Amino acid sequence: MSEPNSDPINISDASREGRRHSILSDFLPESLPVPSSFIATSPIVREILSRDIDDCSSEDGHDQEENCAVTSDSESQQLHAIDAKLAFHPNAVSYGCGYSTIPLQDVDRPAPNHHDVDESIHAELWLLRDNNILPPKGPRRKWKESALGRLYRYLFSTNIRDHEGPILSQEQPTEATPLLQDACPDEDEFALPTPPPDEIHEQWEEAVAAHHIKTTWQREAKTLVQYSAPLIATFLLHYSVTIGSVLTVGRLGMQELAAVNLATMTASITCYVPVQGLATCLDTLCAQAYGSGHKHLVGLQAQRMTWLLWVLMVPIAIVWWFSEPILKSLVPDGETAALAALYLRVLIIGMPGVAAFESGKRFVQSQGLFHATTYVLLVGAPLSYLQNWLFVFRFGWHFAGAATAMAITQNLLPVLLILYVKSIQGSECWKGFSKKAFTNWGPMIKLALPGMIMIEAQFSVLEILTIAAGQFGTAQLAAQSVLVTVTSTSFNIPFPLAIATSTRIANLIGARLSDAARLTAKVAVVAACIVGLFNMAVFIILRRQIPMAFTSDDQVIDIVSHAIFVCAAMQVFDALAAVSHGILRGIGRQSIGGYANLFSYYCVALPISLSTGFALDWKLSGLWAGLTAGLAVVSALELFYLYYADWEIAIAQAEARMQSENIDPGNKGFNISNQQCDR
Template sequence: MSEHGSPSRPASGSEPINIGSAGARRGSVLANFLPVESLPIPIPALPSSFLATSPIVREILERDIQDCSSGCASEDEEDEEDRPHHQANGSHITDAQLAFHPNGVAYGCGYSTVALPGMDRPVPNPREVEESLQAELELLRDNDLIPPSSSQRHRSGSVVDSLYRSVFSTRVKDHEEAVETTPLLQQDSRDGREEEAEGAPTPPPEEIVERWEEAVANQSIKTTWQREAKTLVAYSAPLIATFLLHYSVTIGSVLTVGRLGMVELAAVNLATMTASITCYVPVQGLATCLDTLCAQAYGSGHKHLVGLQAQRMTWLLWLLMVPIAVLWWFSEPILRSLVPGEETAQLAALYLRVLILGMPGVAAFESGKRFVQSQGLFHATTYTLLIGAPLSFFQNWLFVFKLNWHFAGAATAMAVTQNLLPLLLVLYVRCFEGSECWKGFSWKAFSNWGPMIKLALPGMIMIEAQFSVLEILTIAAGQFGTAQLAAQSVLVTVTSTSFNIPFPLAIATSTRVANLIGAHLSSAAQTTAKVAIAAGCLVGLFNLTILATLRRQLALVFTADKDVVEIASTAMLVCAVMQVFDSLAAVSHGLLRGVGRQAIGGYANLFSYYFVALPISLSTAFALGWKLSGLWIGVTLGLAVVSALELLYLYNADWESAVAAAEARMKSEDASNINAEPKATQNGHN
């Protein structure tokens, strides 16, 4: 990322590849894996990369292109002339067989529970194409189809070298030869010395493309768990850092309020969850359509449409925030009816009133993230958060303690940070990179809303359905008193923080598996799946250990109230056990997305939330009197059910059928291209 520092950084650390001179893969059995065609089409016409998508996306971009003035078209033509040829004609986009698309990065609130119509795989940008070639090079070297890099060569058959090869080497030969006799190993060592003496340089992109196609056609590409482990770490580590940075803004507010008292801590939990369900999650859900629209616009060469789509979504979100702001302003009577503590409801309502000031920033930042990420500038969001997150902590100290604004100061710090983040992002685009897709404000942003809303609504509904359970549990916790609600704030913050480790792993897993499946490498995809599940178990056990052993210390970080600490530390034992199932559920759902079966995981999630977790939570909390611990027992069992269902499906899944489904999707996209090209030609003549 760079929302991931660089999510697609090569795992091996080998030389970067210049893709400027490589040729397109014409006639390749893999050439249509991604819905992009390499044939250049004049600006007014619609390139196949844009046509091979859902009808709604096609309708939106068709209308925008038709409405564009000749000035917009000429600006895009100038951009096409200025950038390198391989970017202008899109020929290398078809080479992006293993490009890294960090789906879910932009909103970071979790996967949609059900597959959304029209939310297609984004078109890879030139940065991702380069990473695709790098990933192919690594696998070719692992299979000795291209001479290995210096870091992969070994000098002798010593004990240390043998140990390194068996544990860390990514070469397929090193692990296949583990069962062979010593003479063969010694012969391989001589081969390794010969390779090292040759010092073969990195081949040009054309050769990588040719070798890759031949290897896949001959089914000679294999992988090792070491390679897949390195790849998943390289993909997910920057994501983890960025997600934690983003969530640290919320953590800073909770930590500060916890120092004010138990009532304040309970109020901030109630206010934050209410804000999330009524505003933040719907905004994130609606903005998910930009993941497709902006990426398709950028991939088709119509850069000005990237900024136009972001503008349109921002205006739409700002308009929708007007009734939400009215609801927040008059929220006190509603909150009083939901929780018994009158003072808690008053403070929560005050927090929401102040947060109204941050609403514009929330919408702008969600749209802005898609604007830069569609261009492959994932690091722009990371740099923004590296400045914004520490400033949020400083503002909490300044407003709450230095200026003595107390509880309102924490809400003010949150609102200021929410408005500061998009400003920092704009500053980055203005001063560094990304401005080529911004052609200024346009009145066209107030037109063509209907198809965009139609595309965006399913994302909002599905994500809202998934996260509404948390609001129900928060309201339920409030029924047990202020101390229980304050302890719930501690538990939600801790578990949400810990989830920022397995969730990025799930994003990396779904991407890697989808790429391998699309490249007809089902065996390699199964290896990735095994590594991901093992990694999920390790992450879950790590989180379990931290929460179980430091449960009291973690509670004390948030509050000094003895009653709240006692309640939170007791319930945190249940949350600790939940970590294993939470990690497994995230990874297994990522795998289902990778093989194109995300709907199965989506319905399994909805079933577990509403028919397992929620009934058990309410029963154990109220009927058995286990209160907060009972609420989290239900969630834990729900996650156990969904992870078991998804893993059971994956265990019995036919991975070859996933390859066949990917191939069928290619053929469907080809048919879409053929049917749409006459229309595109007609639009071009018009």
């Protein structure tokens, strides 16, 4: 393992050495100032974990010996942990979240687990093979020198050598060209054994130091697909639970469809979004606890967050129970408000499951078990469809049946996740319930609040637009339910792509590969355009079939088929905004994206939506036109900043952050990965 550079990093010098000087640096700082609570998360994490470790030392000798044994067992996993820079960390993932979120500012990079170390080694191996530093996995493909063969090589080969020369031009033979090409193969065309991880990592460090590592758009496209595809499947699976409920309710009538939209958006803004925002701090706490070897603290952090969320849900449940007069004051149709209040009262039953599942997701993710949630949803989602059919149609519970199915599914998902942990994988981090879960809440709340505030600020816009749609009548609110559902579903494709882009760019920046990071950003922007155009084509082509899947009411179908053209245009900007924000997060400029999002939503989208919707009487089309304009502005602002930004300084700042985390004078050199449980 290479020694960290002990020389102080001069960021200004690194900026001057950048390949492109940022013309924005004269009037726009690289990272806009934010409150200190949004930045100083590392000391808070250290405080939380050090307190728990102190509590660990006060336990009896048996527990102390057991916990320290866990730490010792983890030492073998930490051999390359500090250098596991190419692993995929889908941090702050809120599965089923239908709208882009604003990630935390400068959240600590989770300590790698053994899955991350293995993945990082494989990523290093791929790039070393692409650059012909290590032999290929198998015999190198012989490309035919035909036009079709060269085109195939250009599109699918990730090898650097295949793209160094002009791909579509026929190479002219020389005196040194062998007459029999197949008779004189290069020695690297034969498969050789894959080196051990230590040797791979050593060669990787040497190649990076010598600036020998390059990448291709084919390799980056393949990596982004590999990262984002499982997340897309999981996001869609989770959101399909909501889709099933809306589809079922839509068959009951226009008023019921409008009510479920009002209830769902109210539940999201008052409960689901705050829960997701608060739980994001576990992305750091659980991962740091696992990576440092204190695996029993992973379960403790999850317990503590679950209890905290359950306590906070008590006043929320009271508001939901008495929500009918509040909703009636916001929506003209009293019957729709009454149905929405009924839906919320039934959903109170599912509140505990929502909190437990959010904590449970982070519990398994910190251990590198990212597929656990997918497996749970593969079982839970079909069961939710069955429950909707049974309760709504078979048992005749009608609207209340759909709410009951949703509440039961919300409690079923954490139960299935517990069964997965107990029966399959992940139980090593669970040491049972502990009284310590009721202590040390202060630092955790301080760490969690910024995530909740940032996400809540953006989701509030959607609630405002839903209330505004209710002012146009029940049919318009029912149509809004359809549009929100389909746009949320379509967003579950570019949002995982943004997460994959953020992680890949952050990894390449951490490895000091700025050229490769720029190439990844370009590939991601092109991919966002492709995804946006695909979603737009689907919306336009199926503009009448989509609403017909939700309702049989002709008035609602006509409204949706007309307004969906605006939503179709929004798809391109929605994808670009998500991916550009992911790029900003990858280079450590998420504050730029955060301010751009808030400005675009509240200063552009909301005024235009209300003006076009009410003043111009465009109604639902006007509301979505404003949102489209806001997304266009935010994507333009972020892409403009990225085009003129100096990425070399991002590398210097990343190295400075790593050094400050490894050596913290304020904590007397405290390093979580080296702290032992015993005294």
